[in-house]
Amino acid sequence: MTTLGRTRLADVGTYVAFGVICLFFAGPLLWLVSLSIRTSAEIYVSSINLWPNNPTLENYVAALNNPLFPTYLWNGLKLAVGGAFGAIFFAAPAAYALSRFRFRNKQLAMIGLLAVQMISPLVIMVPLYRYMDRIGLTDSHVGAMMLYIAIAAPLFTWMLKGFLDGIPRSLEEAAMIDGCTRFGAFMRVVLPLSLPGLTSAFVLNAILGWSQFIIPFILISKPNLLPIAVGIFNFQGTYSQTSTQTLAAASVISIVPAVVVFLVLQRFIIGALMSGAVKG
Amino acid sequence: MAHVQVNQLFKKYGELQVVHGVDFEIGDGEFTVLVGPSGCGKSTILRMIAGLESVTSGDIVINERVVNDIPPRDRDIAMVFQDYALYPHMSVRQNLGFGLKMRNASKVEIDEAVRRTADTLQIGALLHRKPGQLSGGQRQRVAIGRAIAREPQLFLFDEPLSNLDAKLRVEMRTQIKRLHMSFQVTSIYVTHDQTEAMTLADRIVVLRDGRIEQVGTPDDLYSRPANRFVAGFIGSPTMNFIDARLVAEGDTLWVEPTGGPRLSVPAERVGRYRPHAGRQITLGMRPEDFTNTWTDESRAASSAVPLDVTVDIAEPLGSDTLIFGRIGEAEIVCRVTAVAAPPRGAVMRLNAHMNHMHLFESDSGVAL
Ligand SMILES: Nc1ncnc2c1ncn2[C@@H]1O[C@H](COP(=O)(O)OP(=O)(O)OP(=O)(O)O)[C@@H](O)[C@H]1O
Numbered sequence: 001m002t003t004l005g006r007t008r009l010a011d012v013g014t015y016v017a018f019g020v021i022c023l024f025f026a027g028p029l030l031w032l033v034s035l036s037i038r039t040s041a042e043i044y045v046s047s048i049n050l051w052p053n054n055p056t057l058e059n060y061v062a063a064l065n066n067p068l069f070p071t072y073l074w075n076g077l078k079l080a081v082g083g084a085f086g087a088i089f090f091a092a093p094a095a096y097a098l099s100r101f102r103f104r105n106k107q108l109a110m111i112g113l114l115a116v117q118m119i120s121p122l123v124i125m126v127p128l129y130r131y132m133d134r135i136g137l138t139d140s141h142v143g144a145m146m147l148y149i150a151i152a153a154p155l156f157t158w159m160l161k162g163f164l165d166g167i168p169r170s171l172e173e174a175a176m177i178d179g180c181t182r183f184g185a186f187m188r189v190v191l192p193l194s195l196p197g198l199t200s201a202f203v204l205n206a207i208l209g210w211s212q213f214i215i216p217f218i219l220i221s222k223p224n225l226l227p228i229a230v231g232i233f234n235f236q237g238t239y240s241q242t243s244t245q246t247l248a249a250a251s252v253i254s255i256v257p258a259v260v261v262f263l264v265l266q267r268f269i270i271g272a273l274m275s276g277a278v279k280g
Numbered sequence: 281m282a283h284v285q286v287n288q289l290f291k292k293y294g295e296l297q298v299v300h301g302v303d304f305e306i307g308d309g310e311f312t313v314l315v316g317p318s319g320c321g322k323s324t325i326l327r328m329i330a331g332l333e334s335v336t337s338g339d340i341v342i343n344e345r346v347v348n349d350i351p352p353r354d355r356d357i358a359m360v361f362q363d364y365a366l367y368p369h370m371s372v373r374q375n376l377g378f379g380l381k382m383r384n385a386s387k388v389e390i391d392e393a394v395r396r397t398a399d400t401l402q403i404g405a406l407l408h409r410k411p412g413q414l415s416g417g418q419r420q421r422v423a424i425g426r427a428i429a430r431e432p433q434l435f436l437f438d439e440p441l442s443n444l445d446a447k448l449r450v451e452m453r454t455q456i457k458r459l460h461m462s463f464q465v466t467s468i469y470v471t472h473d474q475t476e477a478m479t480l481a482d483r484i485v486v487l488r489d490g491r492i493e494q495v496g497t498p499d500d501l502y503s504r505p506a507n508r509f510v511a512g513f514i515g516s517p518t519m520n521f522i523d524a525r526l527v528a529e530g531d532t533l534w535v536e537p538t539g540g541p542r543l544s545v546p547a548e549r550v551g552r553y554r555p556h557a558g559r560q561i562t563l564g565m566r567p568e569d570f571t572n573t574w575t576d577e578s579r580a581a582s583s584a585v586p587l588d589v590t591v592d593i594a595e596p597l598g599s600d601t602l603i604f605g606r607i608g609e610a611e612i613v614c615r616v617t618a619v620a621a622p623p624r625g626a627v628m629r630l631n632a633h634m635n636h637m638h639l640f641e642s643d644s645g646v647a648l
């Protein structure tokens with residue numbers, strides 16, 4: 001076999017593998033879209049057909065006509081954006097300190113941060129609820145946001161530290177000799193240079209917040225406070241007849257913003273994920 | 281312009297002591313070079329003078345003012361970094377003007393200073409570019425420009441040329457020297473390259489392991505090194521060190537390299553070395569103090585003695601030839617006027633200029 005033929009074969013293999021993996025992950029999503037354009041009669045019938053016999057957009061209309069739907073969207077946005085801002089607000093100074101200052105037990109602090117990251121909220125669900133309830137932060141966006149921040153901050157501290165490590169220290173030193181205070185050097189040199197990193201961390205954080213389910217599910221019960229991820233879950237219960245198709249439509253609508261943001265800003269996001277790996 | 285004093289300067293990083301009580305003084309307008317092998321604490325000292333590193337103990341005095349606790353921005357200094365440290369998000373123009381802007385200079389003043397600096401360094405055509413769009417040499421110029429645009433009292437350089445290729449390095453070295461000659465601003469320059477030190481400095485501070493080995497003019501260090509370390513550090517190829525014995529015979533004094541022929545000590549040195557007669561010492565001879573061209577008069581005038589060297593390898597450099605050879609048990613390098621490379625094992629009769637000899641104590645390395 002020629003080298004060319006062998007390369008081709010390898011290429012084909014790669015594409016086949018790619019296709020299989022793609023199908024595996026995209027399958028459920030396609031199924032969701034398929035469900036969302038069915039009539040209620042067709043939900044259980046032609047379950048093997050991906051494309052229904054009588055496709056309809058009725059379900060989308062129904063979902064959007066739900067009086068609480070815009071509230072869910074708005075709540076989701078509020079929590080995602082607020083959580084992202086908060087996480088950056090707390091992670092950025094920590095990342096700066098970890099990147100720039102020498103202090104005792106720094107390594108330990110960094111590992112400690114990661115260790116906290118490993119605890120799933122699921123594990124501490126009950127004590128977490130009791131705790132938040134005790135201090136009166138259930139059924140409150142502030143309370144939920146605080147947890148979003150607590151969950152995201154460690155990871156983003158690491159991420160931003162990686163980004164800041166890539167900005168040479170000598171730039172700040174030059175600025176300080178040129179007449180800046182340390183804070184001035186941070187504002188005029190470090191901040192502008194870390195803006196891409198901050199932006200991507202923010203976007204990534206907001207997307208994660210948007211799809212956050214467990215925290216609001218545990219903490220929030222008032223329907224008008226629910227974010228979209230939990231709100232659509234409640235569609236299940238509010239309809240008497242089968243509501244799978246409406247639920248599916250609502251789900252599709254809820255993913256759209258995250259997908260759009262991701263596609264538009266993917267360069268940034270990949271930058272953020274890679275920043276620790278490749279030093280610039 | 282500034283007068284700088286460094287008094288009993290110490291620096292510790294945690295338990296690690298890296299600067300051990302350094303003292304030196306720099307006069308107004310002087311160009312001082314801190315030189316020494318990697319890790320000897322040159323950068324640390326420079327950064328303490330800049331205010332980027334805290335002082336463990338001792339004083340740094342600039343213009344009769346102790347600056348230990350004064351932040352870098354109030355020391356009226358400028359620094360050129362090894363990696364240039366140009367602000368990547370600003371144009372060359374903004375980089376040059378940044379220091380003045382931070383000092384609230386007017387727009388007119390800034391423009392004027394930028395224009396003047398750009399003219400001096402011939403970077404006028406680059407003003408609108410970002411540092412990322414410049415070559416290494418151009419970045420180097422901009423970095424120097426950023427330092428001079430502000431007209432500070434004191435320039436600090438931390439190995440500014442080490443990222444350039446050999447040719448550009450020589451060019452920029454001359455450029456820095458020219459700038460210093462025209463502006464006469466007090467400068468402290470850190471390098472591990474003895475050629476840079478010799479060519480640029482009014483005065484050189486030689487450091488080793490956080491201590492000063494010698495302070496002096498380039499000529500002091502070359503002609504009168506205080507010890508074997510300085511003697512070996514300054515000059516290229518490095519000085520030959522030959523184990524020898526100092527022998528007295530009546531009024532004459534001889535140096536007797538182990539296993540080699542004895543060499544007479546010139547009359548004017550006899551008094552100085554006599555007390556050490558009979559001891560094992562180290563003879564130091566620079567490669568250029570062996571020559572292959574002489575007349576009887578020149579030989580007499582320079583107290584040169586004939587010396588047979590067994591050739592190992594000859595390296596022609598064009599104008600000179602390096603002869604790697606042996607006298608007795610010692611291996612030496614001689615820099616002689618270009619000759620057809622002699623074959624291995626040949627014996628070359630050279631001239632040893634004993635008036636340039638150095639003697640060091642064998643164990644401590646201190647010059648006698
Ligand atoms: N931040 C630091 N923490 C601990 N030790 C340090 C630190 N900075 C420097 N050192 C140590 O101090 C010593 C002197 O370092 P310095 O950078 O001054 O050397 P240098 O003479 O400039 O060397 P080079 O020619 O390699 O730049 C070295 O042994 C170095 O390991």
Ligand SMILES: [Mg+2]
Pocket residue numbers: 322323324439
């Ligand atoms: Mg250094």
